[in-house]
Amino acid sequence: MESSSIGKVPIRERTFLTAEWRYLAMLNYEFDPEILRPYVPMGTELDSWDGKTYVSMVAFLFQKTRVRGLAIPFHENFEEINLRFYVRRKGPEGWRRGVVFIAEIVPRFAIAAVARLFYNENYVALPTRHKLDLTKPNPTTDYEWRFQGCWNRIHLKTEGSAQLVEEGALEEFITEHYWGYAAQKNGGCVEYRVEHPKWRVWQAEEALLECSVKGLYGEKFVPFLNAKPSSAFLAEGSEVTVYGGRRI
Template identity: 25%
Template structure:
């Protein structure tokens, strides 16, 4: 974990019913979509684009979380800072978009946290361990619909594994409208994942962010929930 808990206690939240769907892609495809100051992080030479739908709940000040919940959906990749010119700086998640079914939260996240949030109408229906997730922005773009759930025993990713590369990230990056790079640190217990199955009805997130849909089948994992604390973003 990249920061002490005292540095990242601004907000607390719980993430629930998460699907991690990761497609392997050519690093050059991702690199051309990144702002200056960041470079794509790879695992055994491959870059990854991840689609992650989930439910955000109990978000608020760390000692007084609010009893609210809403759907959230993001397209992400993995990057390193290049401020020192080596490309070996701190590693984290880079968000191309974060869609959420919470009007106030989207406005706050955009203005205060410099995050690329978009308002979207979402429905999340859970029946047992199966989740049906739908999302669409008011202009009809970035439509997403999938049904997913676990299929197999839960495990904690081993250090150095592909699964750890994809999920054990404790820093996020984003770019503001002027090209400035911001980062924020988060903290949580290690992920518990299970292999997953998913049926994608529609997935326009790649097109909405200027990507062709990657070839091949995604690597799928499910996690039921995790408690998270987060600090305020800072300028790189």
């Protein structure tokens, strides 16, 4: 029996995946909610912060990955790049704040296949690479993925020191959604819980997205993701646990 960190409600769950998520570059864009409504899974509704709807480009390192306790050779450490937005669902303990993925990019086909099989998540396998400069107090990160013969990139240069996010801040809204929701082919929805401690973040001095937005996500995403992000920061990350999903 695991105990949920959301409202301390006991939920019988089985661990699906454990890993470390490290150095999460997060570029956050204010979006027209009407663009996102077709992607909202059944049983959930769009979540907002300060009356605004956000979509995030997120790139990070998956490390020490275990699926149901087992390490899969050559699939333990890799990059992931995803485009996500935020929803909520009313549970017995109150609102469950969650994320929905428009698309998730990983470097190996087997990783994408497992995620599609168990959650019907929108994973795609593309070549990826990264560069981290951690020699200074202000880390610099570059995450890249190759699509249609061109390298796309998220670049983030930080400033200041890493700090725990303030309660009620946009950074808290972005980082502290502890549920995932995935629409199913039959019109239903799968809900799963993600557990991790609060993260420290560095604010961004520079943030850059170079991306084939139309080809990867569709033309309607172009004007939003080609604009300057509303906010950008680097989250330190931590160990995480992803629990098995259930239909709602």
